[in-house]
Amino acid sequence: MSAGVLTPPSGPTFHLRDPDRARALGDLIRRYAPPYPVRIVHVCGTHEMAIAQHGLRSLLPGGVEVLEGPGCPVCVTPTVDLDRAAKLAAAGAVLCTFGDMTRVPGTRVTLAEARAQGADVRVVLSAADAVDVARSLPDRDVVFFAVGFETTAPGTAAVLLDSPPPNFYVLSSHRLIPPALGALLSGPPAPIAGFLAPGHVSTIIGARAYRFVAERYHVPVVVAGFEPLDILYAIALLLRQLREGRAEVENAYPRAVSEDGNLHAQALLARAFVPCDAVWRGIGLISSSGLRIREELAHLDAEREFPVPAEPGEEKPPGCLCSEVLLARAVPAECPLFRNGCTPLSPVGPCMVGSEGACNVWYRYGGRPDL
Amino acid sequence: MTGRLSDEGVTALHGAGGELMGKFLAERILPLFRLRSAGPIGLDQLDDGAVVDLPPGHLVVTTDNHVVKPFLFPGGDIGKLAVCGTVNDLAVMGARPVALTLGLILEEGFPFSDLERVLRSAAGVLAELGVPLVAGDTKVMGRGELDRIAINTTGIGVAEWVISDAGLRVGDAILVTGTVGDHGMALLAAREGFHLATGLASDVAPLWPLLAPALASGGITAMKDPTRGGLAAALNEMARKAGVGIEIHEEAIPLRPEVRALSELLGISPLEVACEGRAVLSVASDRADAVLSLLRDHPLGQDSQIIGEVIPTYPGRVILDTGIGGRRFLEMPLGDPVPRIC
Numbered sequence: 001m002s003a004g005v006l007t008p009p010s011g012p013t014f015h016l017r018d019p020d021r022a023r024a025l026g027d028l029i030r031r032y033a034p035p036y037p038v039r040i041v042h043v044c045g046t047h048e049m050a051i052a053q054h055g056l057r058s059l060l061p062g063g064v065e066v067l068e069g070p071g072c073p074v075c076v077t078p079t080v081d082l083d084r085a086a087k088l089a090a091a092g093a094v095l096c097t098f099g100d101m102t103r104v105p106g107t108r109v110t111l112a113e114a115r116a117q118g119a120d121v122r123v124v125l126s127a128a129d130a131v132d133v134a135r136s137l138p139d140r141d142v143v144f145f146a147v148g149f150e151t152t153a154p155g156t157a158a159v160l161l162d163s164p165p166p167n168f169y170v171l172s173s174h175r176l177i178p179p180a181l182g183a184l185l186s187g188p189p190a191p192i193a194g195f196l197a198p199g200h201v202s203t204i205i206g207a208r209a210y211r212f213v214a215e216r217y218h219v220p221v222v223v224a225g226f227e228p229l230d231i232l233y234a235i236a237l238l239l240r241q242l243r244e245g246r247a248e249v250e251n252a253y254p255r256a257v258s259e260d261g262n263l264h265a266q267a268l269l270a271r272a273f274v275p276c277d278a279v280w281r282g283i284g285l286i287s288s289s290g291l292r293i294r295e296e297l298a299h300l301d302a303e304r305e306f307p308v309p310a311e312p313g314e315e316k317p318p319g320c321l322c323s324e325v326l327l328a329r330a331v332p333a334e335c336p337l338f339r340n341g342c343t344p345l346s347p348v349g350p351c352m353v354g355s356e357g358a359c360n361v362w363y364r365y366g367g368r369p370d371l
Numbered sequence: 372m373t374g375r376l377s378d379e380g381v382t383a384l385h386g387a388g389g390e391l392m393g394k395f396l397a398e399r400i401l402p403l404f405r406l407r408s409a410g411p412i413g414l415d416q417l418d419d420g421a422v423v424d425l426p427p428g429h430l431v432v433t434t435d436n437h438v439v440k441p442f443l444f445p446g447g448d449i450g451k452l453a454v455c456g457t458v459n460d461l462a463v464m465g466a467r468p469v470a471l472t473l474g475l476i477l478e479e480g481f482p483f484s485d486l487e488r489v490l491r492s493a494a495g496v497l498a499e500l501g502v503p504l505v506a507g508d509t510k511v512m513g514r515g516e517l518d519r520i521a522i523n524t525t526g527i528g529v530a531e532w533v534i535s536d537a538g539l540r541v542g543d544a545i546l547v548t549g550t551v552g553d554h555g556m557a558l559l560a561a562r563e564g565f566h567l568a569t570g571l572a573s574d575v576a577p578l579w580p581l582l583a584p585a586l587a588s589g590g591i592t593a594m595k596d597p598t599r600g601g602l603a604a605a606l607n608e609m610a611r612k613a614g615v616g617i618e619i620h621e622e623a624i625p626l627r628p629e630v631r632a633l634s635e636l637l638g639i640s641p642l643e644v645a646c647e648g649r650a651v652l653s654v655a656s657d658r659a660d661a662v663l664s665l666l667r668d669h670p671l672g673q674d675s676q677i678i679g680e681v682i683p684t685y686p687g688r689v690i691l692d693t694g695i696g697g698r699r700f701l702e703m704p705l706g707d708p709v710p711r712i713c
Contacts, residue, residue, distance in 0.1 A: 019622075022695040049638075055697025228695045344705050355638075366700030 016227040025232040026059045032239035037063040039191050040238060041184065041328040043071040043177055044198035045356020046226050052365035054228040065368075066235070067358070069328040070180050070280060071198065073148045074100040074354030076326060078279040081173040082106035085145045087308045088171065089119035094137060096130035097145035099123045104353045111145075127152075127159040127170075134168035143169045143302045149177050151200040153291055154265040157272035160297050169302035172291055175278060177201050178209050179289035183280075184328060185217045192328060194220040194238040196231070199253045206261025207251045218247040225253035272297060281350055282323035322349035325358050332362040339363065380480040386511030393417070396509070399483065403494045406503035409470040409527075413505045421505035423470050428529035431466035433457055437522045440711045442489065445557050446572030447647075450493035453522040455577050455647055456598065458500060462579040463536070463594040463650055465586055466528030471497060472506040474523035479514050489520065496577055534586070536605075537612035538593035544659035545617060545679040546652040548581060548672045549574060550625045551602050555644025556633050563637075571629050576648030581671040588665055590658025595651050600704045603642045605651045606689045607703040616685035619701060622694040623678045643704040653681060 015021070042048070048068045051057060057066065070076050083106045089095040095111065102111040102121060115121040120140075124130045130144035146156040153174040160170060181195055197210050202223045210221040220241040224234035234252040241248060251257055269291070278290025293301040320342070321335035332338050332351065342348035344360050351357035385395045396417070401407065407414035410424040435456045442449040458468040473493065477486065497504055553574040560571050578596065585591060593613065597605035602624070610617045626641055634641040648671065654662045659677055666672035682690075691701040 017695055019694060019696045022697075026696065052699065053640075053693070054695050055691065055693040055699035056695070058698040059696060228693075228697070364702055364705065366702055369698075369700050 016229055018229065021229055022059070022232060025229065025236055028236045029059070029064065029232065029239060030061050032236060032243050033061045033064050034239070034242055035063075037065065038193035038239070038242065039328065040064065040066045040194050040196060040235065041069040041192050042066060042196035042198065042224065043069045043180065044196075044200070045072045045354065045361075046200065047071065047196060047198065047224065047231065048356060048358055048361045050226050050228060050231055052361045052367070056228055056231060057368040059232065060235070064235070064239070065331070066196075067328040067331060068325070068361075069184060070283060070326045072351065072354040072357040073152070073175065074098070074104055075322070075350040075357045076175060076280040076282065077101065077104065077147050077173050077350075078281045079106050080279060081145075081171070082111070083108070084303070084308050085143070085171055086111055086114045086119070088143050088302060088306055089114050089121050090117075091306070091308075093141040093143045093169075093302075093306070094120045094122060094133060095143050095145055096122045096124045096133055098125075098147065100354045101145060101147060103347070104350055105347075127156045131159050131164050131168055134165045138165065138167060141167050141169065141306075143171050143306075145171045145173065147173045147175075149175055149198075149201050150204045150269070153273070154204060154262075154268050157268040160272040160293065160300055161268065164300065169300055169305055170293060171302040172273070172293055174273070174291040175280065176275065176289050176291065178205070178212070179286050180280065180283075181210070181213050182217075183283065183286045183289070185213070185219060187327070192219060193242060194222070196224040196234050196238065197221050197249075199223065199225045199230070199256060202253065202257040202261065204262050204265045207249050207257055207259050209261065210249045214247045214249050220247045221249045223249070223251045223253050223257050225256060280326070282326040317348050320349035322351045322359070325351050331367065332359040333367050335359070380482045381477050381486065381511050383479050383511050383513065386477070386509050392509070399487065400490060400507070400509070403487070403490045404504045405494065405498050406501065407505070409503045409505050413503060414507065421470070421472070423505060423527060425469065425527075426529050428531050429466070429533050431461055431464045431528040431530050431533065432525065433460040433464075433528075434523065434525040435460065437524070438518070438711055439558070440518065441558075441561060442520050443485070444561050444573055446554075447575040448489050448492050449520060449522055450489035450491070451496055452573075452575050452647060453524045454493045454496040455575050457524040457526040458496075458502065458528075459578045459596045459647070459650075461526045461528035462577070462582050463534065463596045464528070464530060465532055465534035465594070466530035467583070468500060468502045468526055468528045468579060470503055470505045470527045472525045473504055474508045474510075476510050476512060476517060476521040476523075478517040478519050479511055481519055486520075500577055500579060532586075534591060534594050536593055536595040536609050539609055539613040539615050539617070539653040539681045540592055540655070541615055541681050541683045542656050543592055543653040543681040544656050544677050545606070545619065545681065546654055546659065546663060546666070547597075547602065547625065547676055547678050548578070548650045548652070548666055549646075549648070549674040550627045550630065551597070551646060551649065552630045552634065552641030552644045553627060554647040555601065556630045556639075556641065559637065559639070559644070560633060571627070571633070574646055574648035576671055578648065578650055578671070581666065581669045582650060584669070585652070585662045585665045588658070588661060590655040590662055591652055592655060593653040596646070597649055597651055598645045598647060601641070601643045601645055602651065603640070603689070603701050603704050606701065609651070609653065610689050611687045613681075614686045616682040616687070617679055617689045618682050618692065619679035619689060620692045623676050625674045625676050642701065656680070
């Protein structure tokens with residue numbers, strides 16, 4: 001086994017899918033794996049997709065489990081926000097949002113069902129697309145239902161700060177990743193051995209944003225990229241920290257992520273939003289984990305401009321284990337409804353709806369088969 | 372006067388029977404097809420049905436409806452696709468195509484120039500195969516009642532030995548006759564405006580000339596054309612029906628670099644999108660190399676590969692050895708990632 005395996009995957013001759021290198025990393029992972037079971041949590045739908053698609057779980061020793069946690073923004077959007085969006089659409093606003101959001105059940109309806117009942121719900125690819133819709137329909141109120149983590153929030157901030165037309169509003173349901181990591185660790189005795197930090201989010205917030213996890217909770221964090229070798233490499237680094245008794249933030253994705261992150265995007269976020277307490281579906285209230293539109297931009301805030309009474313929604317259908325899946329306490333296959341009444345074509349819980357939800361990915365790619 | 376034949380596009384009168392219909396068929400449609408009968412009564416007689424004289428063997432019949440958006444696409448059009456789709460269903464049953472029928476449904480206003488182009492390419496495939504068009508029908512629907520054009524084709528074939536998609540035996544090799552996912556990705560690229568950037572074309576082609584020599588050489592136990600749902604659906608269906616497992620080596624699956632790139636860009640697996648000129652074969656292991664080299668001898672089969680084998684474990688499931696060394700199930704695709712392509 002070459003000692004060079006544990007250098008960051010980069011350089012002009014590096015092949016991102018080299019099976020020899022993958023095998024060597026697999027050997028290292030087996031060597032570093034502790035003799036007791038460990039749960040590693042990533043919080044990113046793209047990671048889940050890469051892990052599933054490349055069958056990476058089959059390369060891990062039996063005791064090493066990798067779970068998604070609250071990594072799918074569509075899955076963690078609470079019913080109260082969905083209901084608010086559906087009500088705005090029912091009241092006559094043009095509601096723009098990302099595709100998967102239209103299929104998530106609220107208390108009563110999905111946005112797709114609201115559309116079937118006559119509401120004007122449109123799928124857009126970005127906040128800027130929603131602004132275009134507003135410009136093309138100057139006589140209508142156009143609301144962008146903004147979901148996503150630090151990766152998509154700067155796009156929303158950019159349009160909020162770029163003098164959008166007067167008929168454009170944002171319903172912000174953005175969520176922040178670091179507070180969620182804190183929440184996962186501060187619940188009942190956390191079985192989480194370490195985190196793989198999401199590469200996309202980390203390009204914005206920088207590796208330093210996770211230091212509190214290592215310092216306060218003594219849990220190691222490794223920032224990981226999205227190629228299969230990136231992920232295997234990050235898992236190897238994480239297990240090495242465990243073996244050596246360290247809890248640090250390591251950056252296994254330096255070709256994209258810096259210590260400080262994208263300062264310009266961070267400045268945009270700070271000018272448009274202030275952190276606020278926010279509900280995560282299946283998890284509950286996490287302090288300072290949401291983004292509220294700043295007072296100066298209140299005229300663009302759909303929540304302030306069109307107050308609709310919130311009703312306590314049903315967060316979890318009976319029997320559904322989505323909460324446990326989002327809290328990284330269960331894998332999809334442990335849910336009694338998985339494949340048994342809950343499928344991507346007729347989802348029961350939110351994790352089966354989002355194409356990056358753990359249940360949806362496990363359904364399509366077979367989870368962790370005993371192969 | 373309503374009796375005039377419009378030079379621009381079809382009108383509702385063309386599909387309504389009567390004199391205008393006859394004129395339309397005689398002038399515009401019939402001359403495009405060189406072979407028009409497979410027995411005493413064929414297309415020229417415009418009788419209520421065709422009479423087909425069959426050579427000895429098992430009669431195989433299949434039918435397919437085609438709706439494709441866009442109906443002209445890189446590498447082909449709905450006419451070529453409608454013929455290939457049906458004769459390929461015959462071919463993977465082991466049947467030589469003997470006759471074809473073609474039903475057209477057109478939206479009022481569909482341009483004659485496009486109709487001629489589509490039928491000319493359908494006729495081209497039939498001429499290449501030496502297969503007659505023996506019967507047909509045309510209906511016209513009002514504007515907005517149909518998206519331009521739909522084509523139904525029914526194929527009649529004769530098989531000396533019928534090959535099913537369930538005949539796989541443990542130990543067989545799994546072969547694919549060329550690159551995977553070209554048709555679906557080419558249509559997607561055309562729709563999304565990526566076509567010029569990729570130059571990707573559909574693989575739509577008739578398979579019989581490629582498969583006939585391989586069939587005659589012996590050893591093929593099962594065949595299927597991986598159309599809707601792509602390679603993943605075809606393999607899962609074969610494994611389920613035969614009650615065997617299939618193990619596939621991802622790095623052995625032939626993929627065009629542009630298909631691979633586009634699939635990563637769009638998040639759509641190339642194994643789940645349709646091919647229209649490929650076949651998946653299960654071949655007795657001692658015949659696999661011989662069949663492979665016969666396939667590769669044909670221009671359509673140059674990229675043929677052995678991509679896996681039939682295994683006794685995991686009956687009904689397909690296992691994928693990922694290029695990176697991982698293993699996972701290759702699941703049956705859920706829905707169509709690219710709707711309306713065949």
